[in-house]
Amino acid sequence: MPWQVTDHTADMALRIEASTEAALFEEAARALTSLFVDDPATIEPREEFGFELRAADRDDLLFDWLQTLVVAFELRHMLLRCFRVTLEAGGLHASAQGERFDPARHRLAHEVKAITYHGLAIRASHDGWRAEVIVDV
């Protein structure tokens, strides 16, 4: 699996791997969604949403991207999948498809409070890109 939830004593740690940096951002979004709902496959792609973010570096951009998804869920109750991310100098464009939380079909897993900077770093590996993100739940 290109991502996994690993052990962290109090919170949740996500370990993400991908062949490209843009794919790393997409996988990170999928990993985060798995903390919102027990089964992300229950999310239906009923609406499409667009995102544009700017940040000073890629670590900040990953932090902002994931935090944007946390807020979209908490405030708009949006559950998303089918992430497409395009990275460019100083920012990203992204799209995602999804729908509003429906208690009849979605079983919520965690209340994600925030994304943390603790240990957050995007690293090039021999076969692609890796990142580790600790999520406060």
Add this chain to the structure above:
Amino acid sequence: MQRSELHRRLERIDDVSWRIPRAARDDMRVDGVVYADDALIAALGDDPALDQVANVATLPGIQGASLAMPDIHWGYGFCIGGVAATDPAEGGVVSPGGVGYDINCGVRLLRTDLDEHDLDGRLERLIEALLAHVPTGVGRSGPYHFERRELLALMREGVPFLRRRGLADDDDVAHCESGGCIEDARPELVSGLALERGADQCGTVGSGNHFVEVLVVDRVADAAVAAAFGLAQGQVCVLIHSGSRGLGYQVCDDALRALRGVPARYGIDLPDRQLACAPVDSEEGQHYLGAMRAAANYAFCNRQLIAQQVREVFERVFARPWQRLGLELVYDVAHNIAKLEPHQVDGVEKLLCVHRKGATRAFPAGHAEVPAAYRAVGQPVMVPGDMGRASWVLVGAPAAMARSFGTTCHGAGRALSRKAALKAAKGRDVRSELAARGVIARASSRRGLDEEQPDAYKDVDLVVDVVHRAGLSTRVARLRPLGVIKG
């Protein structure tokens, strides 16, 4: 994550405290001190929490030592159970990483005039009614909605704002840390997004380790102090654990973004970005403190509104007004906060910025910050354990002022990660197991109970034993859980 090598550098100070010597790393400005006995240190193993204690010891202006309470475990930025005091006059910093996302997460204890037998035949109904009436769990909003203008007033005034609305009484104000209002809050610095996240969440429990629990006093350790707190053997109490909800999380997030690049501007080199900080006396530091205090006041109000809903449920189940059930506030205390407090350092009084991240203020008898009703005995401290074993009421002790800037532990501390707890719960029914132990547990999700099962936590009795022996706070009463609602 890199596992800590620092456990090999630990030096024993006495039976209940250990030193990470400043020499263990080039960048530490002071020692680290961990309060724990041999068993708790052994249980910590190579947990990265010790690295976090050392990381905090690098912060500019830190005084004494970077401290950890016996419920220490791996957090982000500070460890859980971490305490650090910085001196603004020496370039001391304030760090949102020393408070955490859940600003003023804390606990409040309500007493009642009921004893355990009064719940015979009614406990299950009471717990079910609490679950139905008090919003818990992911994405739940509450019955209280505040317009922007009201929310700003609530964050400026804290619980006294609710008193004006008839949602709190004089004791609810007096029996809160800081009277339910931290002064110099600047709600105008709280972002629109934070206000939006907080608009309909005041009066909701949330999920994770937050809860409302019904307990009984099963052992009184200090009869005189227990009597001063209005507690006695066999008495039913209610413990509430929650914080500043989405509003506080967003205030922390906004601060971390605002602080990007700031440490470098002040020449501060940090071992962990989550420790982003600014000098207390800088514009950036004051900005964070103003917004953080506003979120802290929101959290006091959140717990007050949860308590009001608990009172409504008790009124319905026992068909009496809550005042006639004696459902009064014993105390409400923060365990994620940064506050300016006077402390003695090497015989000199200094105004310090004390960070408590998963650590509880524990001021002794006679301290001016202790409510008048308790000043002769000391400040009440509530230490939630787990939902199967026990929680404790302690009282602040004089040694805490010298040893830990007036601070003690905040809970049992996790022993298992959430993932490990889920694995351990596989094939079991935690709810039935708790029922067999006499605890009615209800949660909005099964996962919530599995992750929070008793075995996921250290034994709170052992943690309390350390702080008692270290003189950080002393035992007053042990409370046994009867029923709990969780997210």
